[in-house]
Amino acid sequence: MLDALGVDRAHLNGESLGGWIAVKAAYAHPERVGRIVLNTPGGALSDPAVRERIRTLSQGAADDPSDERIRARVTWLMADPARVTQELVDVRRTIYAQPPFAESMRNIMCLQDGDIRARNMITDEELDAIEAPALVVWTSDDPSGPAAVGLRMAERLPNGRFELVEGAGHWPQWEQHRHFNELVLAFLDEDARVAAG
Numbered sequence: 233m234l235d236a237l238g239v240d241r242a243h244l245n246g247e248s249l250g251g252w253i254a255v256k257a258a259y260a261h262p263e264r265v266g267r268i269v270l271n272t273p274g275g276a277l278s279d280p281a282v283r284e285r286i287r288t289l290s291q292g293a294a295d296d297p298s299d300e301r302i303r304a305r306v307t308w309l310m311a312d313p314a315r316v317t318q319e320l321v322d323v324r325r326t327i328y329a330q331p332p333f334a335e336s337m338r339n340i341m342c343l344q345d346g347d348i349r350a351r352n353m354i355t356d357e358e359l360d361a362i363e364a365p366a367l368v369v370w371t372s373d374d375p376s377g378p379a380a381v382g383l384r385m386a387e388r389l390p391n392g393r394f395e396l397v398e399g400a401g402h403w404p405q406w407e408q409h410r411h412f413n414e415l416v417l418a419f420l421d422e423d424a425r426v427a428a429g
Contacts, residue, residue: 234264240264241263241264241265241266242264242265242266243265243266243267243268243269243420244257244258244265244267244268244269245268245269245271245416246268246269246270246271246273247271247272247273247403247405248271248272248273248274248376248402249274249275249340249343250271250273251269251270251271251272251273251274251275252273252274252275252354254268254269254270254273255268255270255273255275255354255358255359255362256275256354256358258362258364258366259358259361259362262361262362262363262364265364266364266365266423267364267365267366267367267419267420267422267423268362268364268365268366268367269366269367269369269416269419269420270366270367270368270369270382270385271369271404271405271412272369272370272371272374272376272382272402272403272404273354273368273382273385274343274376275352275353275354276353276354276377276381276382276384276385277376277377277381278346278349278350278353279376279377280346282375282376282377283344283345283346283349284344285308285375286341286344286376287341287344289301289304289305289308290305290337290340290341291334291337291338291341292304292305293305293324293328294328294333294334294336294337294338295334295337297324297325297328297329297333299321299325302321302324302325302328303316303321305324306320306321306324308375308401308402309375309401309402309403309406310400310401310402310403310406310407311371311372311373311399311400311401311407312399312401312407315406315407320406354385356388359385359388359389359392360388360389360390362389362390362391363390363391364391365391365393365419365422366386366389366391366392366393367392367393367395367415367416367419368382368383368385368386368389368392368393368394368395369382369395369397369404369412369415369416370382370383370394370395370396370397371396371397371398371400371401371402371404371407371408372396372397372398372399372400373399373400373401374400374401374402375401375402376402379396382394382396393419395415397411397412397415400412
């Protein structure tokens with residue numbers, strides 16, 4: 233994608249599976265990556281109960297994109313269910329109701345299979361080798377796992393930093409968007425401030 237866009241080097245900001253992919257990309261292609269933001273990243277934990285809950289809620293909403301199923305899926309992501317607006321449910325329904333989406337979700341859900349997940353987990357070797365400055369954001373109420381997971385990732389990354397966002401579940405960019413945006417923008421702006429200073 234970077235080649236197609238004519239971009240030599242990019243900052244990566246990934247949430248959940250996107251954070252997992254950002255780690256893999258930064259490890260495999262360090263010359264193409266500037267800074268990485270890992271927002272409640274997947275790939276560092278494999279809890280069977282969490283995997284089953286993700287599979288059930290996600291595939292259920294993709295197979296039957298009803299208000300009830302989509303609301304259940306996005307509510308699971310939140311520390312405060314009141315933050316699930318009808319607009320959010322409607323936007324997700326538009327995505328989930330696309331004809332190929334249910335099959336796409338089945339493909340994505342392969343990572344909830346224990347064996348497949350084990351083969352693709354983020355390793356200590358990968359984290360130890362990533363020199364890019366990295367911001368790991370975790371939350372006080374993430375249903376996918378405790379903040380200790382994110383803290384451990386940040387400690388393994390040679391240039392890692394950890395930030396805990398209070399009052400949020402798996403989507404701090406939604407529930408605590410102002411605080412999240414401030415953290416990320418300040419982190420991404422550090423190179424510019426050093427160059428200007």
